[in-house]
Amino acid sequence: MIVQEIENLRKDFPMLQKKMRGQPLVYFDNAATTLRPLAVTEALVRYYTEQTGTVHRALYEFAELATDAQHKTRQKLQEWIGAKSEKEIIFTSGTTASLNLLASSFGEAFIKEGDEIIISEIEHHSNFVPWQMLCNKKKAHLKIAPVLDSTELDLNALESLLNERTKLVSITHISNAFGTENPLEEIIRIIRRRSDAKIAIDGAQSVAHMKINVQKLDIDFYAFSAHKMYGPTGVGVLYGKEALLNDMPPYQGGGDMIDEVTLDYSTYNELPFKFEAGTPNIAGILGLGAAIDYLNKVGLDIIWAKEQELLAYAETRLNEIKNITLLGQAPQKGAILAFVIKGAHPLDIATLLDLRGIALRSGHLCVQPGLKRFNQTSVLRISFSFYNTFNEIDFFIQSLKEIIDSLY
Numbered sequence: 001m002i003v004q005e006i007e008n009l010r011k012d013f014p015m016l017q018k019k020m021r022g023q024p025l026v027y028f029d030n031a032a033t034t035l036r037p038l039a040v041t042e043a044l045v046r047y048y049t050e051q052t053g054t055v056h057r058a059l060y061e062f063a064e065l066a067t068d069a070q071h072k073t074r075q076k077l078q079e080w081i082g083a084k085s086e087k088e089i090i091f092t093s094g095t096t097a098s099l100n101l102l103a104s105s106f107g108e109a110f111i112k113e114g115d116e117i118i119i120s121e122i123e124h125h126s127n128f129v130p131w132q133m134l135c136n137k138k139k140a141h142l143k144i145a146p147v148l149d150s151t152e153l154d155l156n157a158l159e160s161l162l163n164e165r166t167k168l169v170s171i172t173h174i175s176n177a178f179g180t181e182n183p184l185e186e187i188i189r190i191i192r193r194r195s196d197a198k199i200a201i202d203g204a205q206s207v208a209h210m211k212i213n214v215q216k217l218d219i220d221f222y223a224f225s226a227h228k229m230y231g232p233t234g235v236g237v238l239y240g241k242e243a244l245l246n247d248m249p250p251y252q253g254g255g256d257m258i259d260e261v262t263l264d265y266s267t268y269n270e271l272p273f274k275f276e277a278g279t280p281n282i283a284g285i286l287g288l289g290a291a292i293d294y295l296n297k298v299g300l301d302i303i304w305a306k307e308q309e310l311l312a313y314a315e316t317r318l319n320e321i322k323n324i325t326l327l328g329q330a331p332q333k334g335a336i337l338a339f340v341i342k343g344a345h346p347l348d349i350a351t352l353l354d355l356r357g358i359a360l361r362s363g364h365l366c367v368q369p370g371l372k373r374f375n376q377t378s379v380l381r382i383s384f385s386f387y388n389t390f391n392e393i394d395f396f397i398q399s400l401k402e403i404i405d406s407l408y
């Protein structure tokens with residue numbers, strides 16, 4: 001697919017035709033949430049207007065359709081991440097919910113007083129706080145693997161933290177703050193060599209941008225959100241190896257997750273339903289199915305290549321700005337750039353960019369410890385999707401220059 005063809009895809013995204021503050025929208029906040037192609041919202045509307053029915057509870061036609069459609073999405077997801085079985089795909093409400101499910105249930109099954117869990121210094125709060133809470137509850141120890149000045153994980157330091165007490169290592173694939181891509185193959189090799197720890201990967205920033213194969217990489221758990229992969233909000237996935245999930249207790253009790261309920265005890269449903277209590281976000285799940293179809297149509301190779309070009313161009317152009325510091329100089333990166341400008345508060349700059357129709361993220365990015373490592377409490381972040389353009393970057397740089405001139 002050539003550049004022109006990719007830019008033609010912009011017409012699939014109604015939000016890209018919108019104006020913000022009277023200016024054409026320049027959407028550079030794709031790491032927070034991507035926009036959705038019409039095919040995804042059409043799937044949502046179709047569910048609510050033409051084929052409403054619930055899953056697993058009834059035999060009428062529309063209930064069967066919903067059950068079938070949910071099943072199809074699960075199969076698409078299994079294929080998307082290379083899972084062995086669709087039983088390993090658990091629907092949640094998002095990455096945060098997936099990681100909380102994991103911390104609670106894995107913690108219940110496998111974490112005892114004195115055990116150790118390792119995360120990295122630059123994790124999203126969603127991959128930080130649940131482990132902190134679990135370790136407090138279980139009197140276990142949370143070890144923090146440091147990063148180098150480039151924001152890359154310090155692999156030697158990681159290796160030295162591993163021992164027979166390490167029960168789990170949970171790290172991000174791509175940092176939502178700095179874009180750093182962790183070398184999973186190498187990291188997993190080190191962990192397997194030094195310990196029996198299970199490995200959880202936060203895939204929120206990678207799943208829609210690069211090919212992942214959980215079996216080839218030998219990942220134990222992988223978490224992600226639909227809304228960062230062109231799907232609806234309120235849906236996410238936890239992948240887990242079947243044998244591990246079988247050894248973990250349910251997270252929540254309720255409908256669908258049971259086999260038999262008596263006055264004294266209950267037995268639980270098989271995977272994946274054991275972890276899916278209550279009516280799921282059926283419309284959202286169907287929307288996620290449509291998002292995967294769309295991504296398959298565009299192709300991950302093309303998506304990655306285009307986003308890397310945008311990243312390289314934006315990096316070059318940002319270096320023209322005086323007094324700028326780019327945070328995160330890892331050689332392997334997703335299309336995410338965080339930066340600060342000396343003497344100008346990120347929130348002021350974000351407010352003035354908003355007036356020009358430019359949407360970007362400002363603040364702590366849900367990575368307070370990671371920012372602190374680089375002596376920051378608040379930064380600016382731009383993050384790209386394949387539908388962004390070089391012209392948008394030019395307009396953004398021009399605007400940034402004018403805003404900085406007006407502030408000094």
Ligand SMILES: *Cc1c(COP(=O)(O)O)cnc(C)c1O
Nearest residue numbers: 094095096124126176204205225
């Ligand atoms: C967005 C994000 C999360 C949290 O995802 P939610 O959809 O808000 O639950 C976790 N980790 C990373 C790396 C993220 O980018």
